[in-house]
Each structure stands twice: as C-alpha cells, then as structure tokens.
Amino acid sequence: MSLEMIPEAAKVLYEKSPLDTFPIESEELTRLKKIANTVRISVIEMLTEAKSGHPGSSLSEVELLTALYFKFLKHDPKNPKDPNRDKFLLSKGHGVPTLYALLAECGYFDKSLLNTLRKLGSPLQGHPDRRKLPGIEACTGSLGQGLSIAQGLALADRLDGRKSLTFCMIGDGETQEGQIWECAMSAPKFQLDNLIVITDYNKAQIDGYTEEVMPLESLAKKWEAFNWDVIQIDGHDYLQILAAYDFARKKQNKKPTQIIAHTVKGKGVSFMEYKVDWHGVTPTPEEAKKALAELTERGKSL
C-alpha cells in the first residue's frame, strides 16, 4: 500500500531505535517469512471457519510472534510446564488465532485442532484459556490484565533464581486501561529486567483509530517517563524485531523493556490493511478465497 493511501489517523511518526544488527542468514530469514505466511493462511482459514473473531489484530502481530516462537523463546512443546521455560503472555487476548497457529506450528498440539476454534468443546476458546490448552500461560481477553500476570511470573522467576524471560504482548487500545499504567509503575520498582513488553501498535481499535478514540501519543515518552527502556521498531521487519529482542534479552540494567512495535492492522491481506472495520469481522467465503489466493501467491514468491 502506498503511503498516501494510509489514513491520516493511522499515521504516527516515530524514530526507529538504533540497535545492533542481529546476525541472521538469508535462508533463515526466508524460513521465518514462510512461517509467517503459513500462519496468516491458518488465521484466515480458522476465522472463516469460526465465522467470528478478530482478523485485523491477529494479522498485525504475526512477525512479532513468529520471531519470538521460532528464534527467541526458550520453550519445549513437549514439556510446556518446564519451570525454566521463557514465558509469553498474550494480554490482547483477541489476537489469539495467531498464537494458536504458531503453537500448532511448534508442535504443542495437532494442527487439525485449528479448525475447531470457537466451537463448543474446543480447547481453542475465543480468548486464551490456560486451563484448556498447553502453551497458553494465562486467561486473557478482559483487557489490561495480562501484563500484571506477566509481572507476577517474572517476580516468581527472580524469587526462585531462574534466568527465564517473560514476554507480554499488549494492544495499543488496551493501553487505555488503567491497570496497564499500574503495572507500568510497578515493574520498574521491582527492577524486572526479565520482563519484556511488546506493544502491537497497529493504530486501530473497535470504534476507530486509537488517536481518535483515545489518543496514546506520545506513547514512547509515556513509558520512558515510567522508567522503562523503550525501543521503537517496525513490527513487520524481522531484522528490527530480532535486534530488539536480542537487546532486551542481553541487557541487565534492572529496567523492564517496552518494545513499541509499529504495525499494520490486517497486515498481509490487501483489503484488510489499515481498515478499522476488520477488527472484529471475519471474511465471507468469497473474501477468504481472495485473501488466501493473495497469501498463497506471496508464499510462492518467498
């Protein structure tokens, strides 16, 4: 999409943080891109089958979570409760189709479960449920709550002397919740440099663009003022994502990290990109066909 077609309200200027280049071979980069494409295909298929859910917010987080699960997270799908694992919590629970697709790619459960999303008896609930599905760390979906839970996990790791990391993804709209700022205040107090927050800043929420519904800007300055290390990246650029995760993992300065990832709502499906209306509406079979054709084509070109 050309820059002039991006809605004015979805344009937020930012400076990319200077980070060390993360060394990665081009084959590996291609592998990650292919996984992301496969995940997008799964997301469209799942949501079309389910006939309800959130495509826009699922598609904006794909690269961020693919990089996490396939390059960074210390985890074992065969032993999801390993106390020494790194943890990931999706606080913006409505984006869970992407997480389900990735967990299936990793081998936490059989891919055939994906088409049971949101159906009676399925462990793939409309929003994440830690008691029903391995690999899910928390029950989220009432926005604002997951970050505090992540803080608790990070505190427990430190109490028990584990070197594990806790990653938590929050939404931009979710950042309007007061509880986010309660935790923004407390994590630096507890010096949790093992807590890494990723904001999926796709600039849109149900009722409109975030800057119109309830402005977040200047978001980076807000987190900096709360004593977090703040990094701003393009949330679809693997090199920047990997560099940001690597920075957060290596640093030990007793400050939690906030990675503000600038993303595109509906990323990867041309007619969904930047469209507020695709927050919580699923594609018709015809639209799904069009989306899947686009994605399949892109997959071939990788």
Add this chain to the structure above:
Amino acid sequence: MSIATRSAFGETVAKLGETNPNIVVLDADLSKSTMSKFFAKQFPERFFEMGIAEANMIGTASGLAFSGKIPYICSFACFLTGRFDQIRLSIGYSGANVRLVGTHSGIAIGEDGYSQMGLEDIALMKSIPEMVVIQPADGEETKQAVEYLTNHHQGPAYLRLTRQKVPAVTDRVSNYEFKLGKPVTLRKGENIAIIATGGVVHESLKAAEKLQASGINPTVVNLHTIKPLDPSFFRELTETHRTLITVEDHQLDGGVGESISALVSELNPTRIFRIGVRNVYGESGSPEELYKKYQLDADGIAKQIAGWLK
C-alpha cells in the same frame, strides 16, 4: 481473649512463613491495617508492596501463583473485591491458587463510614465459580483457617476479616478444629436455630441468652464457610429446627442468608428470617452506635427475632 481477626491473620501468616517458603504476601498500601505488616517485617523478600493499585496486585498474585507460590493479597474487603473483573478472570477463571484477604468487613468498621465498608463483598465473591469464601468468627478460628488455606487448600479463596476485636467463641467447643464447609454448633437449643457468621457470632450467642429469658431457646451455629455450604448439615438442621435465623454484617441481598435460603428451599423448605444490612448504605459512627442503630448487637438481634416469632 478478644482479638481482631485481621490481627490473628497477620500473626498466623507471619508464623507460617517460617516453615512454608512458598508463601508470598502482597498489600496495597494498607499493611498496617490488614496486619500483613508482620509478614513484611519478617520476610521482606517475599512481601510485595504494590501501592494503591489493587487491580495490578490481583494480576501479579496470579502470575506468582502460576509459578507455585501461595500468594495472600490483602486490602480492605471493599477495595479488593471492587476489582471484580480482575478477580473473576485473572484469579477465578484462571484457577489461580491465590488467597484474597479482605479486612474491614461490615458496618462494624465504624467511623470511616460507608466508602471503606465491605458490605457487598460476599455477594461478589460467592458469585464466582469455585471460589471458596471463609469468614472466621474469632482469633483461633482465623488461625486455623489460615493454616488450612496455606497447607491444604488448592484454588482461589476469599477470607473475610474484621477490623474490630471479637471475643473467643470457638472455645465453647473442646479441641476445636476448623473443617472447611462444616458449620459449628456453638449452642444447642430447640426449634429455632440462629446461623451467624464472622463478628456477629458473638453477638448472636449473647442474643440467644437474652431470648432464653422469654422462653425462646435458640441453637447458635457458627458458619465459617460461606461457600461451599454443606447440604447434609442443613438437611439435619431443618429436620430438627422449625425456623432459621441468619445473621451477618453484610447486605442481605447477595449475603449468607440468601445462600442458605436458596439451599434450604431446595432441601427442606423452612421459614428463614434474615438479619443484616437491609438495602441501605452504612455511615460514620462508633461501631457500638452503628450495631445498635442497625440492630446487629445482641439487643437488636434478640429484638428482631422476638418480633418475628410473635
């Protein structure tokens, strides 16, 4: 011996901290009032001062519980349970092994007035599936309840405590032993049974003595576990008593009397009168003045019962 149940909690959890390294305590700037200060002093590395931010405290406790800790989270009953959405999702639905400690329950807190009174907390907590709700009546029962919650209980639990000192009542039972869900008969009478919970158990016992003078000889039951209720106990109680009276320092709507009425109506329909705070807000005043005005002291309880039985 009189002791506030919040004090008994504070002393017990600090004591248990010596032998159970998994206990962690969180407070929202009220440790001097909830009495979590004893634990804080003894185990600073396992005490987390969360500031005046209860929602964040609730979520943090959940994360700690998922990693095997046994968190006690403390605040005034109304402030803690007021964060209902966090409790229902981050603790309840998540199955988090967290103990919520709500102190300053009821109008008995006195001068601070309605904004600080836990008067709807039972209604909120009992509506959450799997949530256990416990309200001890004296220091010994509090101690045993906290021991139970620490060493034997798995899952979310709400512990409702008093600001005011309450006299011992469980010493009426020899070798008293707290058993979750098993109400304790403190006084054996006939025909009429008073079922009381928390700080008003003592007042109910005194009311029973007063009523005896006018030929009414009530049984008095201490209901320390508000949820779950034991059907077999209430089946037997209603088979041996014609009328039940419930007494609580809480709104009647959503309270203990309501739970018992619902259960008894299914088991063995029996006439039940409910004593408590009847669809009004609390106010400032000394605890004694308030108990007199709202008829929750021994005189008020006895008068209400006598009136109904006429």
